[in-house]
Amino acid sequence: MRISILGAGSWGTALSNVVSDNKHEVILWARRRELAEEINQIKENREYLPGAKINSSIVVTHDLEYAVKNSEIVILATPSQALRSILREAKKYIKNDTIILNASKGIENESLMRMSEVIKEEIPQNSQIAVISGPSHAEEVIRRYPTAVVVASKDKRVLKVLQEVFINNYFRVYRNYDVIGVELGGALKNIIAICSGVSEGLGYGDNTRAALITRGIIEIMRLGKKLGAKNSTFSGLSGIGDVIVTCSSMHSRNRRAGIEIGKGKKVDEIVKSTKMVIEGIYATKAAKKLSDLYDVEMPITQEAYKVLFEDKDPKKAVDDLMARRGKIEVY
Numbered sequence: 001m002r003i004s005i006l007g008a009g010s011w012g013t014a015l016s017n018v019v020s021d022n023k024h025e026v027i028l029w030a031r032r033r034e035l036a037e038e039i040n041q042i043k044e045n046r047e048y049l050p051g052a053k054i055n056s057s058i059v060v061t062h063d064l065e066y067a068v069k070n071s072e073i074v075i076l077a078t079p080s081q082a083l084r085s086i087l088r089e090a091k092k093y094i095k096n097d098t099i100i101l102n103a104s105k106g107i108e109n110e111s112l113m114r115m116s117e118v119i120k121e122e123i124p125q126n127s128q129i130a131v132i133s134g135p136s137h138a139e140e141v142i143r144r145y146p147t148a149v150v151v152a153s154k155d156k157r158v159l160k161v162l163q164e165v166f167i168n169n170y171f172r173v174y175r176n177y178d179v180i181g182v183e184l185g186g187a188l189k190n191i192i193a194i195c196s197g198v199s200e201g202l203g204y205g206d207n208t209r210a211a212l213i214t215r216g217i218i219e220i221m222r223l224g225k226k227l228g229a230k231n232s233t234f235s236g237l238s239g240i241g242d243v244i245v246t247c248s249s250m251h252s253r254n255r256r257a258g259i260e261i262g263k264g265k266k267v268d269e270i271v272k273s274t275k276m277v278i279e280g281i282y283a284t285k286a287a288k289k290l291s292d293l294y295d296v297e298m299p300i301t302q303e304a305y306k307v308l309f310e311d312k313d314p315k316k317a318v319d320d321l322m323a324r325r326g327k328i329e330v331y
């Protein structure tokens with residue numbers, strides 16, 4: 001199949017290699033011409049995944065029309081807040097029967113929409129929309145470390161096609177019909193990953209991380225339920241699986257940002273110091289709004305918002321979480 005991947009950051013590059021390993025024709029779109037040319041030349045994305053070669057058959061281009069035209073699958077692997085604008089440019093080249101797969105993990109801050117909702121709104125005539133999510137750091141996928149993810153779509157045929165396209169001996173793909181749950185898990189776990197980092201930066205240990213992971217997934221479930229997700233999805237790869245990996249991995253940009261915040265660095269400084277996307281910052285903004293809008297109890301998210309956007313002292317945020325009245329352990 002001819003597969004286009006939009007976004008030549010870490011994830012787009014790693015996913016390109018997976019489908020290329022499975023012998024598909026892969027075109028990777030980079031927004032900067034220089035980056036496209038460099039990857040084509042040295043067969044490595046030195047900026048985002050240094051030290052890992054990509055397959056020589058992958059074509060990297062800056063030409064969006066060339067990238068997208070005639071593709072049977074288009075994968076969106078850009079930061080979530082940029083997805084709509086890229087889709088607006090690309091949609092005139094996308095055929096109505098092309099499968100559109102969202103690989104980005106976020107919620108649009110303005111509209112509070114999930115990425116598949118943004119896709120549906122921009123390309124209403126296309127119903128073959130899906131999402132891929134799960135515990136999958138690009139740095140490990142590019143090195144072919146065994147990884148398991150989930151694809152979700154309402155369309156049974158689309159799910160089968162995507163599972164077949166991605167699955168191989170190091171990339172195991174499960175199917176799920178719960179698009180809402182899979183997408184929300186991927187977006188909201190980034191908030192908990194930042195908090196886990198903050199806790200580490202403050203000098204706290206494994207108990208605190210385990211508490212954040214467990215109570216964090218409960219917050220995600222509460223909001224998910226309100227938004228129409230299935231509870232069981234959050235015990236899967238795109239829920240607890242992704243919370244675990246991002247809260248504990250040295251690869252997680254969200255966790256690393258949290259560590260810096262816990263050590264006293266300002267959020268603006270952290271964002272300026274990296275070209276890599278820290279999705280949890282945007283997810284916190286969206287989730288706080290959703291929590292208020294739907295009256296869903298999300299104390300960790302609310303404290304994360306205060307730390308990220310209202311300059312609250314992270315130590316005080318933890319103290320305030322611990323000082324909440326005693327409760328029964330219920331969802």
Ligand SMILES: NC(=O)C1=CN([C@@H]2O[C@H](COP(=O)(O)OP(=O)(O)OC[C@H]3O[C@@H](n4cnc5c(N)ncnc54)[C@H](OP(=O)(O)O)[C@@H]3O)[C@@H](O)[C@H]2O)C=CC1
Binds near residue numbers: 008082137
């Ligand atoms: N990294 C990972 O392991 C995983 C990431 N994801 C998700 O994939 C998505 C992409 O992340 P990832 O690949 O890691 O990102 P990176 O931080 O590695 O790279 C960012 C990419 O986005 C591009 N970009 C940045 N801002 C814009 C913009 N305004 N418009 C268009 N393109 C832009 C950059 O282009 P340029 O180089 O020109 O600045 C670069 O290609 C995120 O939603 C992330 O959560 C999902 C699973 C795993």
Ligand SMILES: O=C(CO)COP(=O)(O)O
Binds near residue numbers: 137252254
């Ligand atoms: O989603 C990811 C792994 O599953 C990537 O997490 P970070 O964006 O925190 O690096």
